[in-house]
Amino acid sequence: MATTTASQRREEARTAYNAFMKGCPTNLLLSRISDKWVGLVLSALKERPQRYSDLGRRIAGVSQKMLTQTLRTLERDGLVSRTVTPSVPVRVDYALTPLGASLATLFSAVKEWAEENIEEVVEARERYDAEAEAQVRAEQEAS
Amino acid sequence: MATTTASQRREEARTAYNAFMKGCPTNLLLSRISDKWVGLVLSALKERPQRYSDLGRRIAGVSQKMLTQTLRTLERDGLVSRTVTPSVPVRVDYALTPLGASLATLFSAVKEWAEENIEEVVEARERYDAEAEAQVRAEQEAS
């Protein structure tokens, strides 16, 4: 029979949802800025345009692969510009585009919120953890 | 000898970097809001407080595991409140805390930027892809 099972319905919902997410501007943006390295690259380039190797040194801990990948997607999205000077050895300069600069500004707002409110978040976290631990102890005592 | 190799130095940098990231408020926040479901839960709860199953239906495509996990971390961070009514069956209500409401407002700013600028991003992306494809064709012709 053509009865739709729960899992089928969930699957459908999931597919529809994914399609919705793909086209959603907010999630497109979020998946971009949530990237581990995008924020670092953006703020580094906000200070001044830089070469590939400069960025590699500036952003300690980034692997070549990730730096390249991050720069590529940012370039693809029109957020940074890539300028190749065909000397020997080659020289490649990266800079923010106007759009990228605009995003960097938004980033500042996010950063500001974080710095203003993070303490409260950390405190809430500590309270939560302390309570959870108390629960565990109470249960052990009861056994 | 005590010569530090390149990989050792990278490893050190990476460790120091990770420690830096842990304490960095901005990245703490970013890792929170970049979560696939946090945005959806926040906007759903911004409309009105809701029960667990309401949220599950409202946010199509979310698995129980992810919904629970998202709500737990949000509760832990003091962004949503969880209220249990010990009836049979139990009833659990979720709502935004003032801090959570404040974050939801920040979210609106992000959303606004996305909606205003996403078109330009998409266009840039299409230009980039078209150019990349042209490159491929040119190389095939040369062979």
Next chain:
DNA sequence: CGGGATCCTTATGGATACTG
């Protein structure tokens, strides 16, 4: 109803080696 526990698949990202 509101989850917890478990299994399993698929992304993500780092290390390494090589190249024009």
Next chain:
DNA sequence: CAGTATCCATAAGGATCCCG
């Protein structure tokens, strides 16, 4: 110098079953 290509470990997330 500025990458590319490949391999591999880990973690994120979904499906499923079970429980008070």
